[in-house]
Amino acid sequence: MVETDRHYRIGEFAKLVGLSTYTLRYYEDQGLIKSRRDDKDVRYYTDQDIRWVGFILHLKGTGMRLNDLKRYVTLRAQGDATIPERREMLRKTQDDAEADIAELQMHLQVLRHKIDWYDGKVDHTIADSESFHDYLQQFNQE
Template identity: 40%
Template structure:
């Protein structure tokens, strides 16, 4: 099951919500919700997360995730490593810089006394994501306008044509 499937299920649960996210949805977004039978090989983790093995090795070299090895030296991704990688890939997709991720992971590893700084980082990043969403919404509206100008179909049903 690829990360898009995991995220798709979590996001589907969001469609009927008007208020804060329920804890179950947050757990799905933050982790794998028990769907992963760890440990995973690098090929399995790569497929699940929809990133290249090169990216997984890069995250490991950058100190973002600890990966175990089997007796032959092959990487084995624990459920904890996969949960962290889901978070990391979501943060990278949303534009968080590698240096910020490295700082965040260092704070996590430093312990609970760093929670206020981690919270500040995530609040700031949330504001950035919200700004990006507003900007993308405006870009989508401009694109939809032009499509309609040329006689094309707009809205969600237009996505099914691809």
């Protein structure tokens, strides 16, 4: 054991994980996180919870929706038998995120070219003010 006995009330916990107390209660309502209560019915959280919320934020950060997150949590609660499905959810999320990045990169490429054009690094003699776009059609798979 490290120091897993530390307790945090919602306000402190909110600061630790970078969410508002509103959001934490909302996530609890949604079933994404759970909290224990002291004898006064006041929520408290532990370092475990910090890690769990951290993980949730990573999943959200890759674009996973609340609904999928709920599903994931439900599966997790059902034990190891659901690992294949959970793995599959993560893989799908990963694929989507990678596709998003690829698309973003493509759009960025156009932006960079336009900035270069503003900087005079690219041929200015073309009449059409947006014809750099033509040049970049080759990257355009959409």
